[in-house]
Amino acid sequence: MKKKERFFLRVFFLAVFIVLLTACSSDTESNEQVSDEDGEVNEETETLTIAFPYFYGEPEDLEKVETEISKLAEEKINTTVDILALSISAYQQQMNLMLTSDEKLDLMVILADQLSPQVSRGQLHELDNNLSENGQGIIDAVGEEFLAATKINGKQYAIPTVRDMAASYGFMMSKEYVDKYDIDVDQIKTMEDMGEVLRMVKENEPNMEPLTSTTVGESIMETLRFVDPLSDFNGGVLPNYDNDLQVVNLYEMPEYVERLEILREWYQEGLIVQDIATSQTTKDELLKAGKIFAFSQGMKPGIETQNSRDMNQDMVAAEIIPPVATTSNVASIMWGIPRNSKIPEKAMEFLNLLYMDKEMFNLISWGIEGEHYVKVSDKVITYPEGVTSENIGYSFNSSWLFGNQFLSYVFEGEDPDIWEETKEFNEEATKSKALGFNFNSDPVRTEVAAVSNVKEQYLLGLETGSLDLESVYPEFIERLKEAGIEKIIEEKQRQLDEWAEINGVEKE
Known part of the structure; x- marks a missing residue:
């Protein structure tokens, strides 16, 4: 049975269990803590439900790797994980359903255009206090400048992954x-x-x-x-x-x-x-x-x-x-903690591991050493004998998705110093004055839809040289204005001015 099918069955049976539990009386108190033989109170192991998309097919050995991730997470932060990996084509629709139905979901990938809408709908936890208390590894890895790119109204709602930020x-x-x-x-x-x-x-x-x-x-x-x-x-x-x-x-x-x-x-x-x-x-x-x-x-x-x-x-x-x-570069892939989560602190602890713990990062990115990869050197890995890209049991081929890519091994044939070069690339890049601004298109959603339709009709032809510029371009501009592009620009300017005031970004 596929992983996602088992997930939804678990949700169903959990609901049945809760009904039965409520109907029964018991002297057993349900606690989040247990006592050891000496009477000392220990924290009960929590299970985190983690969702992210895959782009090249679900790995056959996902459950096997999930088991190893749970073992490592339990050892490090007393937590196990339940991974929900979904095809990118279905990912956003499924996240919308889960966020609106309050299903168990503790940690999720947020795609670029979803941050502002999810914040405006109240679907994400604010992260500022949680991040400062449980995410120091994240702060060190990402840096304050790039963390600002995923703030809304001055509050942190998501964490960008560490990769090429420019x-x-x-x-x-x-x-x-x-x-x-x-x-x-x-x-x-x-x-x-x-x-x-x-x-x-x-x-x-x-x-x-x-x-x-x-x-x-x-x-x-x-x-x-x-x-x-x-x-x-x-x-x-x-x-x-x-x-x-x-x-x-x-x-x-x-x-x-x-x-x-x-x-x-x-x-x-x-x-x-x-x-x-x-x-x-x-x-x-x-x-x-x-x-x-x-x-x-x-x-x-x-x-x-x-x-x-x-x-x-x-x-x-x-x-x-x-x-x-720009914000678009930095915030193209993020992680957030949904409002559904009842254990946001534990979710942040696990996310922190993905930004600071090389063992955890490479386990979720590359799988199990000796089975899904072997080391060529401290930095470089390759396929084990008899394993190829065609028959490997675990490969998302998306290390940029899982937190801090600078912790990742480099596959044989790539530049072993690629992450040092990427870090330098990020540091030396020009930073947009509007880095950190996220536009919320909800107030002009009708106009955005209309402008998108106009662009779909004209833009590919114009931006490949295929259409006659002299006759088509004026028509394109006229249609954009009829669709409401000027109203979108006015709204974007209003929000940008507000953002600049909140964040102390001065104009000349």
Whole structure:
């Protein structure tokens, strides 16, 4: 029986048990404490229900690893765990059901766009006192600056995972063609520079349409961000990551229009895959078939190695937008304690282990040593003999999900110093002036839905160069205004001003 099915059966039988227990009289007092032989009072072992999504399938050995996690947690904090792992496609819907029905749930992953709505509905515990009393390892690992990104109205409601907290943007290119045409990657600093490289490759490879986007159905601009989206792109943004906290309409910014013009020019020159807006062929397939040379890419330390492994060929990166940390980067994956939890202190103690205890972190991330991985060195692991990515019993392939990724082993083939490099990347990144601001879209949910519909109709075509800019762009702007984008911007500005006052962020 699948883990999640057993979970719901346990909830049902627990409800039946409570009814029977209430109907019976007993001299036995139900306590949260027991006495040992010497009469000393000991804390009873608690069980935490922990929920998180998986992205690549539920591991076959999840229950086996859960047992080991419980053993370790009981030894360290007198707690066992009941893990509820759900497919990402069903995760948010199931969390909504559990949060509204008050089912047992003690610790959960919060996805980026859910923090403000869950806080506004009163579904999360405030964490400030609990964090200071039971989460010193979290505070040390995350740092006050990044913890601020998951505060609402000055109060801590979630904890961001420790990973790449910033992002830079640019293009990923096949090293085969970089070497073939002696391309100086270090000289690619702007979109104009990249355009010259694309033209040169096209001239020498006339059957190639050199550029595509990172993901099917995603625009090229999606991974060439140059503003703080202030939680989303459905309304106003913050130019230059400062702009004296004045919110503007991204789609009317001269810099945005300029980028659309460049993409349209590239598309008309055959530098962009001509069916990019409709094709279901992935960049991987296009690259392996020799039909493209490059794709737009969000950057972080290790991205060249990651893409080289995924593409099964050497890849090199050209960064054109330097690293910046915004709330959207920091708060993309968080942990929180639902109001459902009757033992929030114990939940914080366990979460603290995921941020400070290497043994616990790697157990939940990689499984059981000797069975799911073996050590190559103190930092590096690989598959045990006879185990491959195809038959491994436990692999979420998502160490960024489980607390402090800097505690993680590095898989063989990756840079052993990747976490030191990522820490430096985070520290050196420009910090948006609005870092910590979370937009609550509830007051303008109707307008947000309408703007989203307009974007769905126009944006992919415009941001891949596929649509005629001169005729379509004015229509796009008009439709956005009809949908209520200006009302969204006004509301975002109001909330940003309020946030700045609460947090002492001064304007010029």
